[in-house]
Amino acid sequence: MTKLVTDVVCPFCGTLCDDLEVVLSDDGKKIVDVNNACAIGAMKFLHSQAEDRLTRPRMRQEDGSWKEASYDEAIEYTAQMLAKAKKPLMYGWSSTNCEAQGVGSEVGELVGAQMDNTATVCHGSTLIAVQDVGVPGCTLGEVKNRADVVVFWGCNPAHAHPRHMSRYSIFPRGFFTAKGHRGRTVVVVDPRPTDTASIANLHLQVEQGRDYELLSALRVAIRGNPLPDVVAGIPKETIIEVAEKMKNARFGVIFFGMGVTHSLSKNHNIDIAIQVTRDLNEYTKFAIMPMRGHYNVTGSGQVWGWQFGYPFCVDLSRGIARYNPGESSSNDLLVRGEVDAVFVLGSDPGAHFPFNSVKKMNDLPCVVVDPHITPSTVVADLHVPVAFVGVEVGGCAYRMDNVPIETHKVVDAPDGMLTDEEFLEGVLKRVKELKGV
């Protein structure tokens, strides 16, 4: 008889769906099937079952080939590398639990590291804007139960957060939203005709790189001031129509993604989108929310927020926490030659960073902790495979609306494998010995 595990949390994207069911083999050791998840979420569980999965660390040899190593050797190598470095970069921290992020922060503090997470190439600009002007937010539950106007700006949940629309933002029937999608007005702002745009009531095909102007025009329209005939490729009548729709919402929300966080204007796009939201609160209730990518990138910002006071780009080199994206951001550090060692956990910069940065990772001593073989492990000197967090070990994660959710262990990791947290505990112990603390 197969076993069914219910209420499983999906450790893939920031939607952090908590209604998955996992079908286990008779002995409870293998995952056979995953119900309720979207295709990418299901694959995360099924990937952990791969027959050819790495179960022990491997160290790069002189000739470039790999040699298996023990976890003790891996801990020793990592601790030595971090303790010797003048300015090590410790990057990633998004596909892991808050417990591991906590231990990693302790290591970072001891070695005077540059701590940075995937926000640096994702919603970091959002965090800068929030620090500049604050943020009127809400939970996804409120969106489900109250929102009748939903704006997706520079994001495409149909592909990046597949169940977002069915669980929270467009289709579900909630307490005050009994008509489901028929009661909601959906506006998509995107230069491309995306799948999300195809189900919108209104699609504004903004000119590439002119989101800042369009958001500014919305503010002008909300205030009833005169506008030029066309802004960012959108006629002023449409801008005024959207402004009126937003003002007349019972409860509205703007979701935004990397189409605005990493196009021209970056943090200023988010800053002004927050100001639009704030302006609308003079008329109705409006909130704004970033579509966070990795399932626990939000948690890493939370952990560092309470540890160091800053959610990413934390510079611990001088014994106090400093912060200045543009200087202490991973790609600037790598490209400018500001760091002398790289430690990666819970992310794949090899796949996401510009080539110049990855080249630097290749040149520097580099440790990558990841259950998978990835483009990052290709440039690593030491690859430490670990248990899948959220599948083989539980732990705390923060959803994109900053709600903490406890993820569950579903199956055991292969014999003798360490979790992120256990590996980091080992490194922390050894770094303490090396530093004499």
Added chain:
Amino acid sequence: MNTVVLTISKQPELYLETENITPDVFAGKSAEEIAALNVYEGNLTHTLGEYFTVAGGAGDTAADTRIEVKGDLTRVKWIGAKMTTGEVVIEGDSDMYTGAFMEGGKLLAKGNVGHFAGLGMKGGDLHVTGNAGNYLGAAYRGDWRGMMSGVLRVDGNAGSDIGTFMRGGEIIVGGDVDVHVGTHQEGGKIVVKGNGKSKIGGQMVKGDIYIFGSIDVMMPGFAYRENVDLEVDGVKATFEHYIGDLGERHGKSKGETIYGHLYKKL
């Protein structure tokens, strides 16, 4: 005025943080004492003397102290940061935070400076003869009080985000600038003698921006008023006068709404 001459003698492997290179810190110190001051490379603390030769000596007071820094300083940050008086002359290119949080005195950078030069400047005179990077005279992250006072002059070009959250003082750029000029500006004056791009004066509440060259795309919240004849930084010309940002909140003074002003040279 007494002069201290620092010449870089060894390049750091990474970058040096040298916020101690100011007349305020050097005042009353001999060459040996100055050489014993701290500089930082990553998590290591070194002495200034390990990286620079020190000649001359400081005056008794900061106001009486002039510092000349020479050599390849492209891996040196924070020169002249937080200085309140005296003089610093940089002979060559320097890296980030040159003259950041400066409160007074004179800083002359004969070359290019990196990003964040004159960040959160409160006073004094910062003159860059080459180009500047991004965030020239901008606010430090999260601070809503950017440049408050003083004069920041760049003869060459500057990058993006100049004068963000600026509240007072003057920024004059001789050449071109990148996007975002005077975003959230709440006072002060920005003069760009070359071309601007776009996002000029976005979210501006108060203050003045003068653009001598072109503007690729105007912000939608700026409304044309009239043509005016002005003398700006020694140049007499006719300018188109716009007010804005009309999407932003604006206070009133004596019953009149106060706007930001954007002047575009004809």
